[in-house]
Amino acid sequence: MADRISPLQGLLIKGRYGKHADMDIASELVISHRMCTSLVQVNAWPDTDGKVRATLQRSTELKLVGGSKSPANKDYTILPVGPGRYLIEAEIDDLELQLRKRIVSDQGAVIGLSHARIVITLSGAKATWVLSKGIAVDFSPGDFPLCSCVATSHHDIGLTIRRTDDDRFDIFVFTSLARSFWQWLEKAAGEVGYEIE
């Protein structure tokens, strides 16, 4: 089968850019991106959310604790993106198929979105500073602790953001808007300098 092509192909080239591009000092912002092997949205019906949560927990061996807490293990990440709505990212090809078998239409809907988003990762001491330039979310550890996720937007571009470490964030961006978002991000990051992995 043909290789999948990222909308950012040819744009994110390994190297150092922005303020410290020519300096030999540690970069305080590292940017990378990935295409999801599998990204699936599961929508429960109002009266089946408990069942769907239980199914997801069994399937992923993760515990959904409620709110915007987004649990993850080495195989799966679950991002609660709304009441009864979950995004699940996994490193397996057939996640959508597996979940369709476990969640029948009486319980909820399973929608494949593996091509609909790409994930841009920002890490480093300046990640919060750069994100705060465009995104109206309080990223302080008190308000947005580890494993928090939020569905928000930047300049009309819908984003889902997850904190994966103290200074590391995964940003799920709509595929067709990825370049437009990247155009902003590279400008915003230029002030502090960044490295593309």
Next chain:
Amino acid sequence: MSGYRLDRSDNGGRIDRSKHLSFTFDGRSYSGFQGDTLASALLANGVMVLGRSFKYHRPRGLYSAGPEEPNALVTLRSGNRSEPNIRATEIELFDGLEAKSQNCWPSPKFDLMSINQLGGNALAAGFYYKTFMGPKIAFNRTTEVWWQFEKLIRRAAGLGVAPVEADPDHYERMHAWCDLLIVGSGPAGLIAAEMAAKSGANVILCEQHPLLGGSLNGTGDTINSLDAEDWAKSCIARLQAFDNVRILTRTTVQGYFDDNILQAIERVADHKPVPDPHEPRQRSWIISAKSVVVATGAIERPMVFSGNDRPGIMLADSARRLTCEFDVVPGKNITVFTNNDTAYLAARDIAKCGGNISAIFDVRPEISGEARAVAALIGAEIHPGTAISRTGGWQRLSAVQYGNYDFDKKRVAPQSHRYETDCLLVSGGWSPAIHLTSQFGGQPEWSDELQAFLPGKPTRNWRGAGATVGAFGLENTFISAAKAAEAALEDLGLETKPALIPEIDGNNFNLAPAAVFEIRREIKRGKSFVDLQHDVTAEDVRLAHREGFVSVEHLKRYTTLGMATDQGKTSNVTGLAIMADARGEKIPDVGTTRFRPPYTPVAIGAIAGECFGHLKPYRLTPMNDWHCDRGANMVANGLWMRPECYNLSGETVEQATIREARTVRSGVGLVDVSTLGKIDIQGPDAAEFLNRVYSNGFAKLPIGKARYGLMLREDGFLFDDGTTWRFSEHHYMMTTTTANAGPVMAHMEYYLDVIWPELKVSLVSITDEWAGIALAGPKSRAVLETCVTGVEMSNEAFPSMGVREGTIDNIPVKIARLSFSGEMAFEVYCGAHYGQALWDGLMEAGKPFDIVPYGLEALTTLRIEKGHVAGPELNGRTTADDLGLGQMVSRKKPFIGSILVQRDALMENGREQLVAVKSLDGQKIRGGGHVVVSSDSANPGESLGHITSACYSPELECYIALGLLKNGRSRIGEKLYITSPLRGSHSPVEIISPHMVDPKGERMHG
């Protein structure tokens, strides 16, 4: 006024004498020091006239040292970075700075337009209203004559000129959250910030100047036995050590909005010639604060008297700042005119630095012992109970006339005395800077004691501190700030320790001013300015009163008092006082206007932020790069960028479009349709939901089939169309028009959430999940047969509107046999990341069939030929029946719009109906052109309808169009005209059926 630099060796104030900077003003070179403002550097160089006034073109000099400056507006930088109306007092000097004076020609010293001064009262309040408006009466053509002069007059009166080039710098936004935002870093702000920092609160401290400390910088006061400035430095050092305090200098809080959200503009690089690489010029902070302490201080007021605008007259405390912070003394022989004690403090500090204060004129007959002691200390003679009646000099002050002031008559005695002076410092009291508190609805309250408006009751979570709430004097300031911080922190649930109020030495002055705003003379002579920036005089205010504009809102608009870039920071209260006097009422009874954001002028770039060069983001299909590499001209279609056509060398758009459309009709073409909206619909009630949403039946759509559907609004008009594919019992995919995907999704979500919450239906946008490619043309099936695996492609096995799943080059695909062009056609969808690979595969498979890619123009041409409607016809004013789709509106089931579609207005005869027109003279038909009966282009008559979509038809070999025509279907065969007066066209056409190509659908179904 002859400003000069003090010859001090101790590097007093904020300037660094070891760093010389060169700059130009009106093309002439000057030098200054690091730390200077443009204002201080110009004054140090003896430049007294910085520009000309707005209307009268009177010479104007520096009047203040801060954001309230009404006179010293300059155009900064040149070329595409030039920026007009910047206050010289706020510009930090840098090497190579270029500044130009405004509103004068050829120079501020000699300005030809100063002839305006001879106009006397002709340019008084209401000049424009009286001059440019009026009836055109026979034999009285005055108004019309004035119209001829209007442009000239408007050019003569004004401020700077905005550049026309694009701004080369970039701006950005920053979002921040905090427990406590403190606005202002003067004594109140510093005390509040330290208390909050110690309590553990997350604090943001904003200071508009580059240096923290506010009024403590350069003052002669002592705090805890330290010079106030040193005390401030130690306090700032302690604050900087806290992790929970973010200090933003060069940051002006401009607006106070809902939910305790404030906007501040940080001038990141305005103090440099150009921003560093990758550095924004300015940053707009959107600060969400749980609580706010407003410690913005107060602005000194001028006194209004005849000739009070002469260069050499300025605010007393501003002169203190220039002297103590920048080592620049505004005159050699300084006099002071005041109605309060603060001017004595300014005089004290100026004298302490080495300035010469020779006399103080004080309207108050009784003067406090402390003030007298200051005068004695600095060797200045006091003239109690006197007022300045007028001034002498032209381009700079040379003398003042003073006389005894009579409080009862509110007049200065006719007998006056001359006093030689080159600099007069004035102080008419203080107006607390209540702009932020007022913006958010707090009705200002008048203080008789302070003769000033104070913030009203907080309507949101803010507290005022220091001079902002009328707590003048350091001790009062500290006490009020500590109370404000304590209350704010208590609200936040944070523990506070009692504030240690610093000890203040020797500051027991009476800071309340006498209630004197204007010095009137028995004889009206000379102009007494209230608003220096807009040249509004005291007589203008009285004229407004005489002419009936007595409310403060009318006063502002009739006289322009308080308008322009300074928004009346130095003039509002004085103007109100004069109006109150004219009305014979008290100032609070006259009222006050509110303030609105921004506090000071803001660059448009800072508001636009990152939205530079575009208003919206753009969307790209997976095949975008391929289109661009093939030279396709990309055009916007909603947010999407789509290829218009793929021009071969030398081809025009029309030629390329004709070639592409012909190839589709005769062979095969492919087009990128990834932009179509796609919505995943699942759930046990999905079929029922679709049946209610669409006007035609969907309950019985078989699995593996697609159906064209019409969607109506509640009012019965058409909303959108598209196809919906059924994959399984409870799983569908709806396609929408490119531009309407968002509205359709919102429309359906609304119905699910609000009207039919009982339905178990899931809606998810999958537009970005699937790349879409349409293959159209008689050879399209043949192309697919060579590359598709897992799908039987015969006509019987894969009929029109069939939906199948298979693979192409191992890429999983969904294929639907749908046609927009009227030819046999298939839409092939795959995961978006495989989109380019699929496109490449289909191009390769199509090579033997001479496949060509086609763009939006050919797509449009093909659908017009076929009579298929799109956005121009689905314009929100058409019904299904108007477009010949009435048979798709079910009479058997309820659906959205089913009731109102039957109302009389939508059923009556005479509605515009979809038709096609064919050009009879070979002329192009223009979209938007109107259908008329008359052949007379000069008198085309009533419009019977209009053209919605037009093109050249390769199939019919003539220009054709779709249009909406009254009773159109009954007029087929008639010869009419399309007129477009704006474009100068008027052409004969024949009305024909919109189904111009293959009306029986044999090609599509074959």
